[in-house]
Amino acid sequence: MHSIDLIERTFPGRRSDLKRIILREALACFNEVGIEATSIETIRARCDTSVGAIYHHFGNKEGLVAALFFAALEDQASLRDHYLQAADTAHAGVVGLVYSYVEWVTEQPDWARFVFQSRFAVSSGPFKEELLARNKQRNQQLKEWMSGEGRKEHFSHLPAELIPSLIIGAAESYSRAWLSAKVKKSPFDYRELLAEAAWKSISLG
Amino acid sequence: MHSIDLIERTFPGRRSDLKRIILREALACFNEVGIEATSIETIRARCDTSVGAIYHHFGNKEGLVAALFFAALEDQASLRDHYLQAADTAHAGVVGLVYSYVEWVTEQPDWARFVFQSRFAVSSGPFKEELLARNKQRNQQLKEWMSGEGRKEHFSHLPAELIPSLIIGAAESYSRAWLSAKVKKSPFDYRELLAEAAWKSISLG
DNA sequence: TTAGTTGCAGAATAATATTCTGTAACGGAA
DNA sequence: TTCCGTTACAGAATATTATTCTGCAACTAA
Numbered sequence: 001m002h003s004i005d006l007i008e009r010t011f012p013g014r015r016s017d018l019k020r021i022i023l024r025e026a027l028a029c030f031n032e033v034g035i036e037a038t039s040i041e042t043i044r045a046r047c048d049t050s051v052g053a054i055y056h057h058f059g060n061k062e063g064l065v066a067a068l069f070f071a072a073l074e075d076q077a078s079l080r081d082h083y084l085q086a087a088d089t090a091h092a093g094v095v096g097l098v099y100s101y102v103e104w105v106t107e108q109p110d111w112a113r114f115v116f117q118s119r120f121a122v123s124s125g126p127f128k129e130e131l132l133a134r135n136k137q138r139n140q141q142l143k144e145w146m147s148g149e150g151r152k153e154h155f156s157h158l159p160a161e162l163i164p165s166l167i168i169g170a171a172e173s174y175s176r177a178w179l180s181a182k183v184k185k186s187p188f189d190y191r192e193l194l195a196e197a198a199w200k201s202i203s204l205g
Numbered sequence: 206m207h208s209i210d211l212i213e214r215t216f217p218g219r220r221s222d223l224k225r226i227i228l229r230e231a232l233a234c235f236n237e238v239g240i241e242a243t244s245i246e247t248i249r250a251r252c253d254t255s256v257g258a259i260y261h262h263f264g265n266k267e268g269l270v271a272a273l274f275f276a277a278l279e280d281q282a283s284l285r286d287h288y289l290q291a292a293d294t295a296h297a298g299v300v301g302l303v304y305s306y307v308e309w310v311t312e313q314p315d316w317a318r319f320v321f322q323s324r325f326a327v328s329s330g331p332f333k334e335e336l337l338a339r340n341k342q343r344n345q346q347l348k349e350w351m352s353g354e355g356r357k358e359h360f361s362h363l364p365a366e367l368i369p370s371l372i373i374g375a376a377e378s379y380s381r382a383w384l385s386a387k388v389k390k391s392p393f394d395y396r397e398l399l400a401e402a403a404w405k406s407i408s409l410g
Numbered sequence: 411t412t413a414g415t416t417g418c419a420g421a422a423t424a425a426t427a428t429t430c431t432g433t434a435a436c437g438g439a440a
Numbered sequence: 441t442t443c444c445g446t447t448a449c450a451g452a453a454t455a456t457t458a459t460t461c462t463g464c465a466a467c468t469a470a
Binding site for chain 2: 456459
Binding site for chain 1: 447448449450451
């Protein structure tokens with residue numbers, strides 16, 4: 001789909017050459033042995049660089065994690081926007097949300113795994129404000145979409161704060177299971193079932 | 206409901222006195238600032254004990270995390286068993302699964318928060334085998350329950366590996382949101398809606 | 411009693427994160 | 441082009457943290 005990968009999109013330019021290498025190797029390490037278990041020295045060695053360079057670009061380990069985390073969130077959001085933009089009916093919107101989610105997870109499994117792994121740390125570290133702001137904006141965006149003409153009557157019988165979980169809860173849960181190899185088929189393979197289940201779960205009756 | 210708390214249930218006896226104190230304080234620290242950000246020294250100070258004692262009881266930091274994690278899982282499982290045992294129809298079982306889940310999360314928010322935070326670390330650390338075994342057993346148990354007479358026809362139209370996510374996905378997602386204060390009402394308050402949404406999501410049509 | 415096992419303390423050590431200082435490349439202004 | 445401020449990087453020095461180790465005291469079964 002995209003010819004260049006997530007990192008190139010987020011950190012373009014020749015000046016960010018080493019920066020991209022560090023991000024790539026760090027992501028690999030984090031997924032292989034976990035964030036806590038990968039030391040700066042390990043990353044340094046895999047990039048054949050110095051600790052100074054790493055700290056220059058990211059401040060500290062937490063900053064490196066946050067850079068990866070927000071890059072992933074942004075990429076995920078852009079795919080979601082792409083899907084939502086094409087959806088006018090309530091049903092199409094719900095399907096789009098589920099589809100965009102499972103497609104992103106299936107296409108970027110390493111990034112998805114990392115997002116699951118790092119969310120808590122980011123949300124309680126020095127970048128929590130930034131994450132909070134992004135979540136708020138996304139919720140606002142969804143809320144506006146749901147209150148559009150011809151759509152709102154499909155959601156108004158449910159508490160607003162519950163709706164997002166009803167829509168992507170199952171897809172997220174299955175994605176986690178797939179990323180940790182507990183199930184075989186990818187969430188993308190089950191996208192129709194997941195989307196229809198989401199739709200039924202918010203339907204009346 | 207229970208007169209003694211989760212820790213007393215899991216680590217009884219006067220010999221485990223300090224052990225329980227350490228577990229309690231460690232859980233508090235982990236939830237307040239995160240696992241990575243809490244040092245052994247911090248825990249030691251809060252328990253007014255020595256690092257030797259901590260390492261004697263738990264081996265290392267990872268062992269301490271694992272002890273908390275498995276204690277929580279066990280407690281959660283016992284409540285689930287309690288609910289499932291009373292359910293004979295498919296509908297009652299699905300409702301029971303959702304109810305037991307949200308009830309546990311709402312009653313033990315600190316433990317639930319910690320489980321979400323630590324699952325990845327445990328699943329990729331030296332205790333992954335143990336976790337895998339427990340998951341396997343739980344899945345087997347669920348599978349057997351679902352294949353019982355008068356129930357299996359309600360599940361057989363869906364892939365087995367997808368069903369657990371359809372049932373608890375939304376409840377889990379909403380629980381996470383509640384535990385990080387992104388929503389106001391507790392999952393327990395929405396238990397009927399969550400249970401009915403789960404049931405609809407696996408229903409035919 | 412007594413030998414062995416378990417519970418705990420705290421100093422010593424090891425592993426790791428972070429800071430700091432210096433040097434070279436770069437990019438625009440004169 | 442030269443000059444100057446800024447950015448990119450290296451690596452030694454330092455600080456922080458996890459873990460080990462040795463010793464002692466309490467308990468326990470014989």
